[in-house]
Amino acid sequence: MPKLSEANPYKLKVLGIAGSPRREGNTDHLLHQVIAGASSQGAKTKTVILSELNISPCRHCDGCIKTGKCVIDDDMQWLHTDLRETDRIVLASPVFFMGVTAQTKAMIDRCQALWVIKYVLKLPVAINPGGERKGIFVSVGGTRLHNLFQPAIATVKSWFIALDINYDGEVVFSGIDEKDAILMHPTALKDAFVAGQELVAGNMPK
Numbered sequence: 001m002p003k004l005s006e007a008n009p010y011k012l013k014v015l016g017i018a019g020s021p022r023r024e025g026n027t028d029h030l031l032h033q034v035i036a037g038a039s040s041q042g043a044k045t046k047t048v049i050l051s052e053l054n055i056s057p058c059r060h061c062d063g064c065i066k067t068g069k070c071v072i073d074d075d076m077q078w079l080h081t082d083l084r085e086t087d088r089i090v091l092a093s094p095v096f097f098m099g100v101t102a103q104t105k106a107m108i109d110r111c112q113a114l115w116v117i118k119y120v121l122k123l124p125v126a127i128n129p130g131g132e133r134k135g136i137f138v139s140v141g142g143t144r145l146h147n148l149f150q151p152a153i154a155t156v157k158s159w160f161i162a163l164d165i166n167y168d169g170e171v172v173f174s175g176i177d178e179k180d181a182i183l184m185h186p187t188a189l190k191d192a193f194v195a196g197q198e199l200v201a202g203n204m205p206k
């Protein structure tokens with residue numbers, strides 16, 4: 001007779017966030033692979049598509065400042081909970097004017113309420129049972145500028161700090177512009193799958 005813990009092993013939760021407004025575009029393809037890699041290691045995965053959600057920009061109304069709860073009643077209310085409960089985050093956004101997409105930035109800015117929980121209320125942001133939280137950034141850009149991903153990476157790192165998530169690296173490809181261009185890349189999809197495996201491998205709680 002297996003022990004309960006053996007019969008029901010904890011599955012690391014991985015949250016994928018699709019930040020491109022172009023459905024089934026290049027970052028979507030990469031995100032699918034990362035999530036498939038994580039799933040192949042036994043993780044429990046969920047993907048949210050920001051362009052299909054109702055997420056208003058932060059108003060800086062300070063309505064969250066005493067409670068850590070955002071006053072805007074939209075999809076960010078449940079996404080806050082997902083962001084706090086997950087063990088891993090995979091944020092996928094193409095480079096738009098050297099940053100992340102508007103959909104992604106709106107979601108990030110709305111995490112000001114979680115920033116309040118951490119820095120004003122001094123309460124735990126992470127309410128996941130799996131211990132250390134980690135995340136990676138997945139991106140592409142049409143150009144091949146040498147610093148193409150640096151501004152977006154700085155934004156993602158700043159967001160991860162507020163959410164108590166350790167930045168675990170990026171999966172990024174420059175010179176990828178046309179829809180499906182990433183499918184022609186010799187290693188990108190495999191690289192993304194392996195990144196998903198590595199994000200969870202060896203980290204399943206006992």
Ligand SMILES: Cc1cc2nc3c(=O)[nH]c(=O)nc-3n(C[C@H](O)[C@H](O)[C@H](O)COP(=O)(O)O)c2cc1C
Binds near residue numbers: 027180
């Ligand atoms: C509004 C907009 C802004 C963009 N800005 C940049 C940019 O600053 N640098 C760059 O290399 N590519 C830029 N691109 C190109 C996209 O990053 C590229 O087409 C990418 O493959 C889109 O990814 P997706 O298929 O996941 O949406 C921009 C595209 C759009 C529509």
